[in-house]
Amino acid sequence: MATLKEKRTCGQRCEDFGHFVWNSDNGTFMGRTPVKWVFISLYYVAFYVVMTSLFCLAIYVLLYTLDPYKPDYQDRxxxxxxxxxxxxxxxxxxEINYNTSDKSSWMKMTNILNKFLEPYNDTAQQGCYNHNCTKGQFYIQNTFSAPHHTKWACPFTTSMLGDCSGQEDPTFGYNCSMPCVIIKMNRIINFLPTNSSEPAPHVNCTILEGQGNVDKMEYFPDGGIMDLSYFPYYGKRAQPLYVNPLVAVRFHLVGEKSAKIQCRVVSQQISYENYHDPYEGKVVFFLNAGK
Incomplete structure (x- = not known):
């Protein structure tokens, strides 16, 4: 019968561990002599230096091949x-729901619009006034002629939104039954919304539900046009001062003062029937002014 292993005390275990850490008989520290520790340390230092160098080289080569002003691949x-x-x-x-008799309700809407329009005030757009933009023509720029190796951007100010600019009516019509909404088309680098023979894109809103509750619609700028001079967009780094052209729509609500509305950017180059993305080319929203 095998002899049972003798149970060691705590003091003996501590003594064994101390002997492992430093063995005076063999002159080893944690199982290795100082010379071997030097060799293995040098090996791992060299190993990680080489690995770090290869990683840095790979990142450098990758960044060298990328254009900082334009993505190589666009998955949008x-x-x-x-x-x-x-x-x-x-x-x-x-769902744009508010109550004309509740100030806190319609003030919430005006605060959202004021915050959204902050980049469009005259002060923020001053940097765009050093050059001329030709209305009705694409602003093609093949060189970086603006300061700091950038490209120019055409200014768009809140005053261009007319009665929906918030300048004459700071409530944007939300204290009554004539609310303004602002339509914005998202940016795509180098995207041209029309070809040379087509008119500029414009916003067109239709009433899907509650047709009798909307007496009239007004567009600002006139015709709901997004001028061609704001296209193409060259990217945030190339055009740091660029702002999207906007279209404001004012609705005159009557009756029950509620409707389901679709606003579409009309252009041959902009699709709007994508089942998988309901916001492509159009936006649908509910407008309810309460009673």
């Missing part, structure tokens, strides 16, 4: 999405 949609402000979302859709 070829047709831009469309958004609406105030961007108050319900469970699935944009």
């Amino acid at each position: 949609l070829q047709s831009p999405g469309v958004m609406v402000w105030p961007d108050t979302y319900g469970e699935e859709d944009v």
Whole structure:
């Protein structure tokens, strides 16, 4: 019968561990002599230096081949999405609900619009006034002629939104039954919304539900046009001062003062029937002014 292994005390275990850490008989530290520790340390230092160098070289080569002003691959949609402000979302859709008799309710909408329009004030757009933009023509720029190796951007100010600019009416019509909404088309680098023979893209809104509750619609700028001079967009680094052209729509609500509305950017180059992306080329929202 095998002899049972003798149970060692705590003091003996500590003594064994100390002997492992430093063995005076063999002159080893944790099982290796100082010379071997030097060799293995040098090996791992050299190993990680080589690995770090290879990683840095790979990153350098990758960055060297990339254009800092334009992505090599774009996995976004070829047709831009469309958004609406105030961007108050319900469970699935944009629901612009307010009550004309409740100041806190309609002030929430005006605050959203004021915050959204901050980059469009005259002060923020001053850097765009050093050159001329030709209305109705694409602003093609093959060189970086703007300061700091950038490209120019055409200015778009809140005053261009007319009665929906918030300058004459700071409530944007939300204290009554004439609310303004702002339509914005998302950016796609080098995207041209039309060809040379087509008119500029424009916003067109249709009433999907509650047709009798909308007496009239007004577009600002006139005709809801997004001028061609704001295209193409060259990217945030190339055009740091660029802002999207906007279209404001003012609705005159009557009756129950509620409607389901679709606003579409109309152009042959912009699709709007993508089942998988309901915001491509158009936006649908509910407008309810309460009673």
